[in-house]
Amino acid sequence: MPAPKLPPPKLRVARPTDDIDALLPFYRDGLGLEVLYRFDGHGGFDGVMLGHPDAPYHLEFTRTEAHPAGRAPTQDNLLVFYLPDQQAWRAAVDRMEQAGFAAVPAFNPYWDAAGRTFEDADGYRVVLQNAAWSI
Known part of the structure; x- marks a missing residue:
């Protein structure tokens, strides 16, 4: 008997940063993501979650004084948003x-x-x- 089909999971991409407020203009104002939740002093961590309320994903950025995060290890650490509609893509770039x-x-x-x-x-x-995500 095949296993029952489960609904697709929700995805949270989490990464540390040394300055949450420096990231907000990029993800909120530039990408147009909404601040879904923000917390301070939670077990020594501050954080923010951004996304769209109905999207199956969101991004989380956290910081702690105990461990500096530093910069990205390479220029090929990417998040890719596929926008197949030319007008929607142009609006996102603009x-x-x-x-x-x-x-x-x-x-x-x-x-x-x-x-x-x-x-x-x-x-x-x-x-x-x-482009469309064709996989």
């Missing part, structure tokens, strides 16, 4: 630029063919890809 973030050349030139790459205050990168 929002990033209007929030003061200029595209950077992608480490892997594949992402420059149909997308734009932006770098946050910690050196992590987000690609806005004008």
Whole structure:
């Protein structure tokens, strides 16, 4: 008998930072994500969760005085948002630029063919890809 089909899980991408407030303009104002929850002093950690209330994912950034996070280990640490609609993609790129973030050349030139790459205050990168996720 096959296993019962389970609903898809929700995804939280969590990473540390040394400065939550430096990241907020990038993810909130540039990418247009909403602050879903913010906490301070929770077991020695401060944090913020961003996303869209109905999306099956959100991003969490945490900081603690006990362990500095530092910068991204490489220029190829990416979050990729697939936006197949040309107008929606153009609006997302324009929002990033209007929030003061200029595209950077992608480490892997594949992402420059149909997308734009932006770098946050910690050196992590987000690609806005004008393509459908075909897998």
